[in-house]
Amino acid sequence: MSTTHTRNAARTMMSPAVILLLAWMLVPLAMTLWFSFQNYSLLSPGNESWAGFNNYKYFLTDPAFSEALVNTLLLVGGVLCITVIGGTLLALLLDQPMFGQGIVRLLVIAPFFVMPTVSALVWKNMFMNPTNGLFAFFAKSLGVTPIDWLGHHPLLSIILMVSWAWLPFATLILLTALQSLDSEQIEAAEMDGASSISRFFHIVVPHLARAATVVILIQTIFLLSIYAEIFVTTGGGPGNASTNIPWLVYRQSLLSYDVGVGSAGGIVAVILANIVAIFLMRMVGKNLDL
Amino acid sequence: MGSITLKKVAKRFGDIEVIPPLDLAINEGEFVVFVGPSGCGKSTLLRLIAGLEDVSGGVIEIDGADATSLPPAKRALAMVFQSYALYPHMSVRKNIAFPLKMAGMDKASIDEKVNKAAETLNLASYIDRRPGQLSGGQRQRVAIGRAIVREPAAFLFDEPLSNLDAALRGNMRIEISELHHKLDTTMIYVTHDQVEAMTMADKIVVLNSGRIEQVGSPMDLYREPANVFVAGFIGSPSMNLITGNAATEEGATTIGVRPEHFHLSMSEGKWQGTVGVSENLGSDTFLRVEVDGIGTLTARADGEFPASLGDTVYLTPDGERMHRFDASGLRMVR
Amino acid sequence: MARAVTLNRRLFNTGLAWTLGLLIFFPILWTILTSFKTEAEAIALQPALFDFEWTLANYQEVNSRSNYPRFFMNSVIIALGSTLLGLLIAVPAAWAMAFVPSKRTRGILMWMLSTKMLPPVGVLVPIYLLFRDSGLLDSRIGLVFVLMMVNLPIIVWMLFTYFREIPGEILEAARMDGASMKSEILYVLTPMALPGIASTMLLNVILAWNEAFWTLVLTTTKAAPLTQFIASYSSPEGLFYAKLSAASTMAIAPVLILGWFSQKQLVRGLTFGAVK
Numbered sequence: 001m002s003t004t005h006t007r008n009a010a011r012t013m014m015s016p017a018v019i020l021l022l023a024w025m026l027v028p029l030a031m032t033l034w035f036s037f038q039n040y041s042l043l044s045p046g047n048e049s050w051a052g053f054n055n056y057k058y059f060l061t062d063p064a065f066s067e068a069l070v071n072t073l074l075l076v077g078g079v080l081c082i083t084v085i086g087g088t089l090l091a092l093l094l095d096q097p098m099f100g101q102g103i104v105r106l107l108v109i110a111p112f113f114v115m116p117t118v119s120a121l122v123w124k125n126m127f128m129n130p131t132n133g134l135f136a137f138f139a140k141s142l143g144v145t146p147i148d149w150l151g152h153h154p155l156l157s158i159i160l161m162v163s164w165a166w167l168p169f170a171t172l173i174l175l176t177a178l179q180s181l182d183s184e185q186i187e188a189a190e191m192d193g194a195s196s197i198s199r200f201f202h203i204v205v206p207h208l209a210r211a212a213t214v215v216i217l218i219q220t221i222f223l224l225s226i227y228a229e230i231f232v233t234t235g236g237g238p239g240n241a242s243t244n245i246p247w248l249v250y251r252q253s254l255l256s257y258d259v260g261v262g263s264a265g266g267i268v269a270v271i272l273a274n275i276v277a278i279f280l281m282r283m284v285g286k287n288l289d290l
Numbered sequence: 291m292g293s294i295t296l297k298k299v300a301k302r303f304g305d306i307e308v309i310p311p312l313d314l315a316i317n318e319g320e321f322v323v324f325v326g327p328s329g330c331g332k333s334t335l336l337r338l339i340a341g342l343e344d345v346s347g348g349v350i351e352i353d354g355a356d357a358t359s360l361p362p363a364k365r366a367l368a369m370v371f372q373s374y375a376l377y378p379h380m381s382v383r384k385n386i387a388f389p390l391k392m393a394g395m396d397k398a399s400i401d402e403k404v405n406k407a408a409e410t411l412n413l414a415s416y417i418d419r420r421p422g423q424l425s426g427g428q429r430q431r432v433a434i435g436r437a438i439v440r441e442p443a444a445f446l447f448d449e450p451l452s453n454l455d456a457a458l459r460g461n462m463r464i465e466i467s468e469l470h471h472k473l474d475t476t477m478i479y480v481t482h483d484q485v486e487a488m489t490m491a492d493k494i495v496v497l498n499s500g501r502i503e504q505v506g507s508p509m510d511l512y513r514e515p516a517n518v519f520v521a522g523f524i525g526s527p528s529m530n531l532i533t534g535n536a537a538t539e540e541g542a543t544t545i546g547v548r549p550e551h552f553h554l555s556m557s558e559g560k561w562q563g564t565v566g567v568s569e570n571l572g573s574d575t576f577l578r579v580e581v582d583g584i585g586t587l588t589a590r591a592d593g594e595f596p597a598s599l600g601d602t603v604y605l606t607p608d609g610e611r612m613h614r615f616d617a618s619g620l621r622m623v624r
Numbered sequence: 625m626a627r628a629v630t631l632n633r634r635l636f637n638t639g640l641a642w643t644l645g646l647l648i649f650f651p652i653l654w655t656i657l658t659s660f661k662t663e664a665e666a667i668a669l670q671p672a673l674f675d676f677e678w679t680l681a682n683y684q685e686v687n688s689r690s691n692y693p694r695f696f697m698n699s700v701i702i703a704l705g706s707t708l709l710g711l712l713i714a715v716p717a718a719w720a721m722a723f724v725p726s727k728r729t730r731g732i733l734m735w736m737l738s739t740k741m742l743p744p745v746g747v748l749v750p751i752y753l754l755f756r757d758s759g760l761l762d763s764r765i766g767l768v769f770v771l772m773m774v775n776l777p778i779i780v781w782m783l784f785t786y787f788r789e790i791p792g793e794i795l796e797a798a799r800m801d802g803a804s805m806k807s808e809i810l811y812v813l814t815p816m817a818l819p820g821i822a823s824t825m826l827l828n829v830i831l832a833w834n835e836a837f838w839t840l841v842l843t844t845t846k847a848a849p850l851t852q853f854i855a856s857y858s859s860p861e862g863l864f865y866a867k868l869s870a871a872s873t874m875a876i877a878p879v880l881i882l883g884w885f886s887q888k889q890l891v892r893g894l895t896f897g898a899v900k
Binding site for chain 1: 646648652655713714716721726734737739740742747752773777805836837850854855857865868869882883888894
């Protein structure tokens, strides 16, 4: 619904964003793909040669890969479970009438604004440290042996840290969705004789489903690429116990200087992300009304 | 200044032909109303004239010059939108001054023109407020003010009164008509409300599915609708359109009788019927009468007419004012 | 829904919500408190909540020893620079998609969203090598560009959802009033969309400020922002909790405050307008 003139102008104005994003997506991706078929080490530059699928074979058969894959799924799944369930409960609580709701909201949302390196270091040192951490202090006060969180349960520790950082986001979105629920709908259901439990399951839950989908989509995008928390806490260890795919790729390419294998890992990460993305976009595509 | 000629103007959206090629001449100073049911293409036609849409074919001439490919800004037309489309971040004064500012006019002349427009439209008392603080009627005036300062060749109105309540709509109708007399500028006015068309227009263009059904003065359309569509669309309550035996008797496929062109009687007449629900407006009563073999007819009676639900009444159409249409729906000449 | 709720119920809600809220906020509070302790108190066997010798020594030491202002400036430049550059590219694009939609608009928007799905490690190697070869490694300009690209889809989406709420008739009115494309965007669209543009900016500054993949991978010293500054505390040397806390507090305070102001926009921005 417009003239050719405005449509042309629109195309011109859209092109910088589209071209940049297209280049940002395609150029490095094509390079990664190319490198992934090369024997290419940063330690001996100039000695590149065609490697075929060797890099993929190496990366995929490395026991670290399967561990990293499982860790990635546990990390994403664990954080999603904690934040979506916790966020729903918290949102339901915050939606109730109370004193100082605004301030509680501010308290709850705060962790989201803490940069990942800070939150990871604070948790690692001041809470989870087995000698000086606050958790150790509470354990000792109760007469229990303090847990060496990052030493013995590295992945769980990281799941907890990341959940802390993302719980506010889930809560805030679910709360916003709750507050947008038309009160007349609830009242109508009440007039129709629905009990508070059936009101919750038949009206509130379906209404939240859309918001929850969005929470899952957005969080998955970010959780699939968790990096900083591992970088400053466990370094992927002990062993590979807290190595996820991004960390594995980083280690291969920039710590072991093996560009070929690192790139193959990068491509694997892209494929995995795409598999997840296809499901998520299907789910969300319907929910984003345009 | 202000004649607009459409020659074979057509509009397609993709494969869908919204407006088949049509010709229309609008004379200088005329008040022309495009009327038709929603989706008939009247707003699209207005937007084609405004230049907000490209024509798919044909030529639009403004004051004799080809304006088909001119951008809206260059057509010297002003438009009042359905939603008023006031700039919410500007005061009333700035809103009205905006087109002049865009035209590069100096500050003193802008002020002078804005003040004059404010006086004409009686909006001086709220000239420093923002649109958000105004009532619907006041916003409407500002939108008109913004249109008149440009002294355009023609004004385009796109259903300007549809967001106002009934009482205000009546007042604004009169104000716009008065404005037309004062300015003597061409106005093209789009509406789906045939009352607005009847009361304001010099010339009504009835549109249906993008086609022009009839062009004429309000009374022409009322007296001699060119076809069944116009007959049913113009006039309120709408004309009774009767098919079947009653029409065949008159040598037509369809006959039309306006509610006000029946003679009513409690005792005798041409058609006997039973009174259904009637609407009493005080001055008039509109009776819905169930007539055997014909169907439900609407008839206007005097406000004090004694019939009530279930009574038997007799209707006699005024033969002089009966309209006859042929099988293709066209008016038959007597 | 005006509904009578008993005072007891309300008090119970209040108590529970405040307890949970404080619990969630506690790590931040604890960090801030620790930053004012001496190192000895920070790891005392009996940690004190408020009852300790308050000191600013940690802040002074962090400032003098690790050149905090430089990291801070890098963060500011990178966050603001990438956001402003992103807005410059995104405003016209969002204008086009919101006001001149075509059959492809939805597809383009979904595609932009999908570029966010591309894991950074998938392009880590080439970006690293390209940066190394063009001397952009450890440069602010390089990071500004990368973070702009990373956040561009979010900026476009946010602006799009704000622009879409502006009625197209207003822009058409401007066109009828003789405004050129430039005047239309400058005098009509931008002022009307200003609140939306401001919140888009705020959210993206926060996201860029906290970005911790590219900033860690592509910088070492010269262009290193606060994420890198804090990461340098990951290998502890002696007593350092109080100093870590002071550094952390300084790193998070600016965005925490910005974030509190923009929490409503956060929902809209990060959910691509799907939840309002």
